[in-house]
Amino acid sequence: MVSRRDAAGRLVASVAHLLPPGRREWGAAMQAELEAIGPRGERWRFAAGCVRVVVTRPAVWRRTGYPLLVLALLVAGVHTVAGVSYGPLRWGLVGLVGALLLVVGLGRVRPFGPVAGGAAARGLRTGGHLLVGALAAEAVASMAHKTNHDIAGVPVYTVMFAGYLLGLAALTARRSPATTRTLIIGVAAGGVAAAGWTVLVMAFPPIPADPSAAVLFTVAGMGAAGWVAARRGGGAAELLAGACAGTVATLLILNVFSVLVAAGPAWLITPLVPHALTPADRLAGSRIEIHDPYLWMLLFGWLIAVGLCAAVVRRSAVDGVSADHAGPVPGID
Secondary structure (H helix, E strand, O other), X not given: OOOOOOHHHHHHHHHHOOOOHHHHHHHHHHXXXXXXXXXXXXXXXXXXXXXXXXXXXXXXXXXXHHHHHHHHHXXXXXXXXXXXXXXXXXXXXXXXXXXXXXXXXXXXXXXXXXXXXXXXXXXXXXXXXXHHHHHHHHHHHHHHOOOOOOOOXXXXXXXXHHHHHHHHXXXXXXOOOOXXXXXXXXXXXXXXXXXXXXHHHHHOOOOOOOOHHXXXXXXXXXXHHHHHHHHOOOOHHHHHHHXXXXXXXXXXXXXXXXXXXXXXXXXXXXXXXXXXXXXXXXXXXXXXXXXXXXXXXXXXXXXXXXXXXXXXXXXXXXXXXXXXXXXXXXXXX
């Protein structure tokens, strides 16, 4: 009999360890069946089938996806800042990436995790992480390519993006008081608010040099979400739906803003450096300068996200204490 310690046997044994505890018997059965197969080619075909079965299980990706994602993002972050000559800035940016990945990891433990089982909660958390990640990647790339030694933005961005991540994690956690309906209302209202701002900018260019219009659309989305949630039941749902809408709208608007500023045509960009020597210099300088006012929009959304995080965590803690101290249900031994 061929030893299970050949390459095919080691491959099956490795993927079997990826299975969740409730499916470990699958791995044992795979290895036992492989022991009965002699020809090398058949063993490899069977091993390939085992790998396919294991890696297509959603539970496997939920268990191993985060470590793989952390490794990939950390490598990408280090690669991005590897060319920064100023040591404190380089290591500060590495720390920013590491800190945000650590915050994402908190979404797997109480009170920020695990994520609720519904598609709405999982979709909001995943989409929110992608939106925050896109903004963080832009910030890191921007600071990595600066020629000065200013590192003040590193702790500011770290705190800002961490606040958004914690707010999203608290809102979508299993212990969160937010229901699926609340999340859907918040996401829909936030999406409509962001779409409204985008249509306004495209229909009446250029992009405003201040974020007032973006803030107004965000507040309108929050109000609409709260109003709809109040009609559907009110209470905590009204507050949570409004805060969810505000967080989603802010992240969407800032991402759309970043794309339009970086890749949009010249007629979308407000001229902010009229004294530059050439039209190309004026356009390039304006694309850079227009970012500064929208940091206030980032701060506005951060306040919403942090407030949302505090409210949800407090409510979850109160509910958890109440459940832990609840007496026995009458009629049940």
